[in-house]
Amino acid sequence: MHFSEALPSRRGPAARLSPGATPQAHANGRNGASPSRQRVLLVDDEADVLCFVQSILEGAGYAVTGVPSLAQALRALAAERFELVLTDLYLGDTDLGHQVAEVARGQQPPTPVVVMTGRPTFDAAQGALRHRVDDIVVKPVDAEHLIATCQRVVRDTYLARRNQELESANRVLTSVLPRTIEMKDPTTSGHAARVVGYTDTLARRCGVGAEQRASLRLAALLHDIGKIGVPDSILRKPGALTADEMEVVKRHPAMGYEVLAPLAEHGDVRDWVYQHHERWDGKGYPNGLAGEDVALPGRILVLAEVYDALVEERSYKPAWPVDRIVALFRDQAGRQFDPHLAKMVADGLEGQGKRFFAAAPGQLF
Numbered sequence: 624m625h626f627s628e629a630l631p632s633r634r635g636p637a638a639r640l641s642p643g644a645t646p647q648a649h650a651n652g653r654n655g656a657s658p659s660r661q662r663v664l665l666v667d668d669e670a671d672v673l674c675f676v677q678s679i680l681e682g683a684g685y686a687v688t689g690v691p692s693l694a695q696a697l698r699a700l701a702a703e704r705f706e707l708v709l710t711d712l713y714l715g716d717t718d719l720g721h722q723v724a725e726v727a728r729g730q731q732p733p734t735p736v737v738v739m740t741g742r743p744t745f746d747a748a749q750g751a752l753r754h755r756v757d758d759i760v761v762k763p764v765d766a767e768h769l770i771a772t773c774q775r776v777v778r779d780t781y782l783a784r785r786n787q788e789l790e791s792a793n794r795v796l797t798s799v800l801p802r803t804i805e806m807k808d809p810t811t812s813g814h815a816a817r818v819v820g821y822t823d824t825l826a827r828r829c830g831v832g833a834e835q836r837a838s839l840r841l842a843a844l845l846h847d848i849g850k851i852g853v854p855d856s857i858l859r860k861p862g863a864l865t866a867d868e869m870e871v872v873k874r875h876p877a878m879g880y881e882v883l884a885p886l887a888e889h890g891d892v893r894d895w896v897y898q899h900h901e902r903w904d905g906k907g908y909p910n911g912l913a914g915e916d917v918a919l920p921g922r923i924l925v926l927a928e929v930y931d932a933l934v935e936e937r938s939y940k941p942a943w944p945v946d947r948i949v950a951l952f953r954d955q956a957g958r959q960f961d962p963h964l965a966k967m968v969a970d971g972l973e974g975q976g977k978r979f980f981a982a983a984p985g986q987l988f
């Protein structure tokens with residue numbers, strides 16, 4: 624927040640504003656706000672100022688509700704949603720503008736507020752901060768500067784809200800979906816989160832770049848999402864599965880690929896989910912891909928997924944000791960696993976034990 628320059632305007636309302644600089648350009652453009660005119664509540668107790676500022680705002684394309692008092696401002700805020708409140712700080716002799724700001728900022732979602740004042744003192748700035756005002760414009764108002772300020776505050780508010788929405792969507796992807804998989808298949812509690820850590824550690828050691836590692840973490844987190852298409856009677860069956868039941872289970876990588884179809888920009892994530900039960904020797908499923916038919920990140924996921932299954936206790940088996948896992952990786956190098964990867968992991972586990980896979984939890988997303 625800052626005080627605007629107190630430049631008297633020599634131009635008419637919204638003079639020299641290009642159409643592209645108007646709020647409608649934002650409204651109709653990529654910022655995704657409502658295509659209707661953006662609404663501003665304007666509060667000023669001086670009739671000529673109210674009229675002058677209203678004409679500036681309307682000239683720039685805003686739909687303006689102009690009121691001269693606190694009581695009318697509060698009634699307008701209760702009756703209608705505004706994209707912005709622009710209020711004089713002093714209504715009469717009292718800084719009632721702060722009360723307008725307080726009510727606007729208390730709405731859900733909060734309405735941004737710009738305060739106008741002819742007395743830009745330190746106290747005024749402190750008061751504005753306290754009342755979470757977004758910006759202060761000094762009177763006499765410069766039309767161009769006022770419009771630029773309004774546009775910036777509305778845009779920043781929109782972007783902040785959009786960020787919050789994206790963060791929520793990201794939480795759904797990285798938290799809610801894995802929890803859904805684990806509710807479906809309780810034997811794998813915490814499996815996806817651990818596999819994320821293992822894959823990331825291995826990918827770093829193999830020199831996989833940051834962008835691919837980010838995609839790989841997502842694939843690791845969601846690799847078993849296709850299990851939501853496997854009936855509970857099979858997933859939770861206490862004994863061994865029949866051949867037919869096994870065929871149903873083997874569909875889960877393909878179902879995961881389908882579930883993730885909306886992630887069109889993450890084709891590699893979908894591929895690695897699809898391939899996480901393939902084997903180096905081509906005897907895996909669903910497509911029997913062999914060797915480097917599966918890209919390195921996908922081969923890392925194959926190995927990390929098996930490592931977690933071995934090192935953790937499951938309802939049907941105890942946790943394997945490290946030396947037994949090392950023996951399996953050496954035995955399966957070039958069969959189930961990429962031989963170089965399997966050797967690297969076996970050597971690492973032999974030398975460092977489970978610390979070989981130590982990651983930094985919480986920093987992965």
Ligand SMILES: [Fe+2]
Nearest residue numbers: 846847875899
């Ligand atoms: Fe799986």
